[in-house]
Amino acid sequence: MSDDNDDLVLSNLNDADLCEQMMDDLYDGLKEEIEEGVRILLDRDWTPYDILTKSLVAGMQIVGNDFRDGILFVPEVLKAAQAMKGGMFILKPLLVETGAPKMGKMVIGTVKGDIHDIGKNLVAMMMEGAGFEIIDLGINTEASEYIGTAEAEGADIIGMSALLTTTMPYMKTVIESLKSQGLRDKYIVLCGGAPLNEEFGRAIGADAYCDDAAIAVETAKRLIAARQPQA
Amino acid sequence: MSAHSDISDEALRERGLVRFGAGKTLVIACGALAREVLALIEANGLSHLTLTCLPAILHNTPDKITPAVEATILKHRADYDHILVAYGDCGTGGQLFDLCKKYGAQMIDAPHCYSFFEGSEVFAARGEVTSFYLTDFLARQFDAFVWRPLGLDRYPDLLEMYFGNYEKLVYLAQTEDADLTATAQTCAQRLGLAFERRVTGYGDLDRFLTP
Numbered sequence: 001m002s003d004d005n006d007d008l009v010l011s012n013l014n015d016a017d018l019c020e021q022m023m024d025d026l027y028d029g030l031k032e033e034i035e036e037g038v039r040i041l042l043d044r045d046w047t048p049y050d051i052l053t054k055s056l057v058a059g060m061q062i063v064g065n066d067f068r069d070g071i072l073f074v075p076e077v078l079k080a081a082q083a084m085k086g087g088m089f090i091l092k093p094l095l096v097e098t099g100a101p102k103m104g105k106m107v108i109g110t111v112k113g114d115i116h117d118i119g120k121n122l123v124a125m126m127m128e129g130a131g132f133e134i135i136d137l138g139i140n141t142e143a144s145e146y147i148g149t150a151e152a153e154g155a156d157i158i159g160m161s162a163l164l165t166t167t168m169p170y171m172k173t174v175i176e177s178l179k180s181q182g183l184r185d186k187y188i189v190l191c192g193g194a195p196l197n198e199e200f201g202r203a204i205g206a207d208a209y210c211d212d213a214a215i216a217v218e219t220a221k222r223l224i225a226a227r228q229p230q231a
Numbered sequence: 232m233s234a235h236s237d238i239s240d241e242a243l244r245e246r247g248l249v250r251f252g253a254g255k256t257l258v259i260a261c262g263a264l265a266r267e268v269l270a271l272i273e274a275n276g277l278s279h280l281t282l283t284c285l286p287a288i289l290h291n292t293p294d295k296i297t298p299a300v301e302a303t304i305l306k307h308r309a310d311y312d313h314i315l316v317a318y319g320d321c322g323t324g325g326q327l328f329d330l331c332k333k334y335g336a337q338m339i340d341a342p343h344c345y346s347f348f349e350g351s352e353v354f355a356a357r358g359e360v361t362s363f364y365l366t367d368f369l370a371r372q373f374d375a376f377v378w379r380p381l382g383l384d385r386y387p388d389l390l391e392m393y394f395g396n397y398e399k400l401v402y403l404a405q406t407e408d409a410d411l412t413a414t415a416q417t418c419a420q421r422l423g424l425a426f427e428r429r430v431t432g433y434g435d436l437d438r439f440l441t442p
Contacts, residue, residue, distance in 0.1 A: 075381060075383075078382075200324060
């Protein structure tokens, strides 16, 4: 998607072209351009929620699809994520002020014994972009931290990530701990990470295994909707 | 290494090794272990073994390891009495273990080659969470396996995202090689990590191959 846009002046573009350009810039991992685009749209009285969904989230969805299809690779996805993070940093306080729609609350962390947080951070960012409130417990997370925080914060979802074959079994420990406290059905439990698969997710008793950040968002939305009382 | 010094790391990385030896036990190994397996065959006179290696670069795409091992088992199993799979779990999430069980092949009970070089019990007991490991092969192939695939040649600013939670690089040395130690130390510096060298020799790989 990289064109020679050195002379492009973002503020000269109309709204539709600017959104398109921002999606391109996100794809190319251009953080400064994204930040500039966000500020321009704010100056044009766009709501923070519209900027988030119509430029950043829409752009990251293209990035996610191309990653899934083997067109983009991890470094490029991380550059795009860096760029989105730059835009989110500007928008986040404004989203709170303007009362953007809330989808639910998620406690997320990389499991005990594991320090790999790239996938977890991507999921957290995309979930936040989709309107979920995120409480990020970081890395090396104990079952008591997941459960204690979910209880204290009134979370809807517990999300667990692991990169190592040796640490992924800890997810079952967390779920067993939920069960022993009679809390398993209170939470949607999602799991993800490179060595995991659907079969593992089922085996440990998670509600779903999520192959990537976009699937995590779709799955969370679907499972939250399924818990809503029918009209 | 005399008989195989003409095998290049690049070939082991991209293509693996077609076949070495004429024994009735087939060793299907990661290309990253080829030199070590060959050294053990020579040192211990393991003439009952035949070695074939899959491309070592599969290390970076663990989801491809199990299908590749299965294809190799199916291709060769009629010609051999036993099959040994010289891999750890290597990020396959237990799938390689299940595959070996299905075909009656033996594999190394370890999460990774780092673990079985050091000795899986010792490795597990250390419980190191914040260490990044290199072996002899990975030290030699650091750019091809780590630096370039992670995009650090193009985007050095991603270093913190990848390695910010790590504290040290542990070089598990199979051989005494001052130049390779210096290379591994440079790798640690490039990643911004402390450096530690541990001489492991061939660890559990030796016991796995020797009847």
